[in-house]
Amino acid sequence: MKNTKYDFESVIDRKGTNCLKWDFFDDDLPMWVADMDFKVAPAIEKAIKERAEHPVYGYTIVPDELFESYIGWWDRRYGLEMSREEMTYAIGVMPSISSMIRCLTDENDEILIQSPVYHVFYYVIEDNNRKVLENELIYENDEYKIDFDDLDEKLSKVKMMILCNPHNPIGKIWSENDLNRIGELCKKHDVILISDEIHCDLTDPGVMYNPFKPDDNVIRCLSPSKSFNIAGFQSSIVQSTNAELLEKIKTQMHIDNSDSCNVFATSAVMAAYNESEEWLEELKEILYENKQIVKEYLASELPIVKLIDCDATYLLWLDCSALEVPSKILSEFLRTNQGLFLSAGIDFGQNGDDFLRLNIACPQKLLKEGLGKLKAGVTALNIINNHF
Template sequence: MKNTEFDFESVIDRNNTNCLKWDCFDDDLPMWVADMDFKVAPAIEKAILKRAMHPIYGYSIVPDELFESYINWWNRRYDFKMLKEDMLYSIGIMPSISSMIRCLTDVGDDILIQSPVYHVFYYVIEENNRKILENELIYENGKYIIDFDDLDEKLSKVKMMILCNPHNPIGKTWSKKDLFKIGQLCTKHNVILISDEIHCDLTDPDIKYNPFEISSNHKKAITCLSPSKSFNVAGFKSSIVHTKNKELFEKIKMQLHVDNSDSCNVFATSTVIAAYNDSEEWLEELKKILFENKRFVRNYLKEELPIIRLVECDATYLLWLDCSSLNISSNELSEYLRFNQGLFLSAGSDFGKNGAGFLRMNIACPKKLLKEGLERLKAGIISLNI
């Protein structure tokens, strides 16, 4: 029996709320950017309203309770035992990664990523005047695996690797074996590894992600964490950076301060604490909803649109759709669906050249919107006359 306290069915009008997803473009149905169209957990809403009742919104400090909420969550759920003295507060994971690129590498350095991967990794590297080196994931029989021979060779050329764990856009949780091997190679080549673990809570039911730090034991590991995806609170701009390496810790601490990225949003503290301390039941119910949505998409494609294949996945609410049989580029297909069906899906080429035959679909929405999106996708593909 579903928990009636949590509403994952109501379609909420987000138009005219300065919403990136719904207000920036004229599309009828945006299923691209990674935020959810569900009401926030009741405990979070209550905490925000309580803080809003105090009529002064000045500068905030980061209390110990916030760090303790992270520590308890990761210890209880993932056996990742963090200490407050190894944690730094930041306004967000990508600002943190940008700061770490600046303080831990030099202009012109190569930084390794595993494509297809979150498109902002490309921007943050290039806009900091560093160069991208890609370890392309191998796609075989509907699954992705790591090319470890290529990774070994390319890690010898870099100071830093950025890992996505779980991986966006392919929705894969990396195994302990994979993470241990990555750690071995990074140790071999003395490479700093930053692990972006923002999607870690959003796995299929009964699946748990493996934190890189405890799976690898790599001594130059840095983990970036945030409740923003798990609890749909990205607008509050809050995250932490964790590393046991004290030399790296001090450099990162200084750079976050220089970049003014270590300050706290007045509502962020209440949000984070309410998420990790009081919203676990909501998250578990959300995971069931996302799993049901994923299964619905899989069945729909199989029965109604078999020319498109859902790539096997076990994490995130972002589905990676193999459209390679259509013989049309992902950019052209994405644009065609937008202008002919009002459906906005992300072009796979945004995530690397090896994503060119794919689309990324955000399924974190009420079933009514998901059905409408799939029907528009089908109508668009049929109208292509391919």
């Protein structure tokens, strides 16, 4: 590991802290949920400690300074201008998407997603008594692309599309051309487009994601929770240039009680966006190093498992099709045999069943331990003996 200013090497014991990743299933090495095992950026830790020193933790308002931190971040890093009037606060991306589904579609409506995709998209659609319509991504030559003919045909049947950019789990940054084509088709069919851009900052060094350009039918969901590992503070915004659409969303989120603010959230968000950019850039270098470790390990030690090249997120998509074992069975065997928990690809859609998702946002000691467990588990399953 290269010399770093910040600590990305310490292995922090998170067990016993009511941690979803480490306590919920009590696995030896959980590498599934999108949660990092690194120390938080020092500026965020300092801001939280300072707020905690005040002995009253009552109801909290959202100050304009929080929205200004978003505005400055997107202008500074991505050249995208936003205004305060275009934004409303939410406790998280998925709660806000749930509210948008309720106020902008009707029960039994179909909502389009692009599978394999973040599994909670399925839940939030179905739990709101809507139906999932899949525009399956095309997987060929070890990479993914959009089936635009299928997208055009299916958008004619829906009122809403939920886009993931960068895409979870495949780690792809959609090109400007892809985004423009999606936008054109949504306009053609009068479809509301929700763009979940929560992984936008977590790109390979020197690589930038492409924000979805503002339009009357476009709603963007933004949050520092993945970039700075502060999901526990439950903070995000919804942004749209369509004032009428935004007002409907505000009303619904108020009804749903999903627009309130955690007492520590504003301190964490402003410290992240205003004071932690250097930490993020260093984090990206570490994640890229980790990605190379996985790539080299699989090539030399476990070539039957293929890494899908990606340029964003800390979630790697592993092609395990040569093992000829359903992903749920493979994932469960790795847990019971090795205590290693990777996400089963089937959770992200039927067309993800040949894959596992691996979270590499951890110190390299844990990552290498996890890779060793992966190899040992696959070997113990007695699947690849004839492939070495």
